Amino acid sequence: MHTLITLVLSGLIFVTPLMAENIKAEYYLNGSQSKTKFQPGQPINVEIVLNDLEKKEVIKDFKVMHGKYMHMVIYKKDLSVLQHVHPYFDPITGRFFITLNMPIQDPDNQDIPNALIEPGEYMIMADVDIRFVGMRMFMQKIKIAGKPKMYHLMEDKTVGKDHYQKVFQVQKGKIQETIKVDFQFEKVSGQDGTLINFYADLKFKNGQSNKYNYDNKNFSPWLDAGGHAIILSNPMHHGPHDHDHHHFIQANPLMMKGFAHMHAVLPPPEVTESIFLFSFYDKNILRKGLNKIWLQFRYKNEVLKLPIVFKY
Numbered sequence: 001m002h003t004l005i006t007l008v009l010s011g012l013i014f015v016t017p018l019m020a021e022n023i024k025a026e027y028y029l030n031g032s033q034s035k036t037k038f039q040p041g042q043p044i045n046v047e048i049v050l051n052d053l054e055k056k057e058v059i060k061d062f063k064v065m066h067g068k069y070m071h072m073v074i075y076k077k078d079l080s081v082l083q084h085v086h087p088y089f090d091p092i093t094g095r096f097f098i099t100l101n102m103p104i105q106d107p108d109n110q111d112i113p114n115a116l117i118e119p120g121e122y123m124i125m126a127d128v129d130i131r132f133v134g135m136r137m138f139m140q141k142i143k144i145a146g147k148p149k150m151y152h153l154m155e156d157k158t159v160g161k162d163h164y165q166k167v168f169q170v171q172k173g174k175i176q177e178t179i180k181v182d183f184q185f186e187k188v189s190g191q192d193g194t195l196i197n198f199y200a201d202l203k204f205k206n207g208q209s210n211k212y213n214y215d216n217k218n219f220s221p222w223l224d225a226g227g228h229a230i231i232l233s234n235p236m237h238h239g240p241h242d243h244d245h246h247h248f249i250q251a252n253p254l255m256m257k258g259f260a261h262m263h264a265v266l267p268p269p270e271v272t273e274s275i276f277l278f279s280f281y282d283k284n285i286l287r288k289g290l291n292k293i294w295l296q297f298r299y300k301n302e303v304l305k306l307p308i309v310f311k312y
């Protein structure tokens with residue numbers, strides 16, 4: 001079974017000694033707990049400390065998940081921007097930290113330099129796996145000054161039922177590629193939810209010709225997974241208070257409404273196709289209507305981010 005699903009299930013079955021309500025996250029943005037508005041492109045230092053309110057101490061015992069102690073997703077309210085970064089962890093103080101909008105060479109943090117340059121409202125979601133507690137998510141709103149440009153989600157081109165095709169012109173670091181993504185999903189009903197299988201088939205344009213070929217040998221794992229995918233449901237269709245219910249702490253992050261984070265294995269080198277399978281057990285989590293998925297792969301040592309808007 002998929003790791004994430006296993007984690008959800010184990011989180012539900014075992015009663016953990018430390019309840020989510022007894023954890024308090026402190027977010028410091030440029031050293032302040034109250035300042036949440038910044039200029040576009042200005043360096044923003046994000047620090048997170050998690051407190052165990054029962055023991056009255058900082059939590060320092062985390063488990064590595066997909067190669068990192070913390071995964072951070074930052075998205076603009078209209079879903080036009082999504083950044084996936086990994087704060088650094090100081091085991092002595094228990095402090096997580098990352099500076100956004102700064103040049104950096106870290107291959108696992110390619111989204112840092114231009115993380116917050118567009119004016120608008122953003123949500124920061126930080127995922128951790130606390131030992132003896134489980135996975136938790138802590139959220140913080142942040143605003144980038146200026147007149148925000150709001151984009152409406154537009155469904156991408158369908159070629160069949162729950163089936164999309166999109167061509168991306170990718171220019172990143174040393175690579176310049178035209179990538180055709182064939183994306184489809186199927187729903188498999190279960191007892192207590194629906195298993196959704198998302199298939200992403202990636203082909204690369206062959207020079208000037210109109211041919212697209214598979215290129216399995218140039219994929220490599222990123223953070224212990226062959227592929228990553230993050231889905232956010234269209235927040236615009238729902239009340240602006242939707243997020244306020246989260247109170248910075250999710251009792252079970254994977255049950256968060258309108259959010260999914262999935263992983264896929266690398267297609268084995270002996271097969272010619274590059275089809276990535278992402279599975280998600282949807283217990284009324286994704287909303288009906290438009291959703292946006294960001295597929296992430298490591299290709300020729302660059303981490304690609306390929307977004308598709310689909311109807312769910």
Ligand SMILES: [Cu+2]
Pocket residue numbers: 068070071072084085086223
């Ligand atoms: Cu991550």
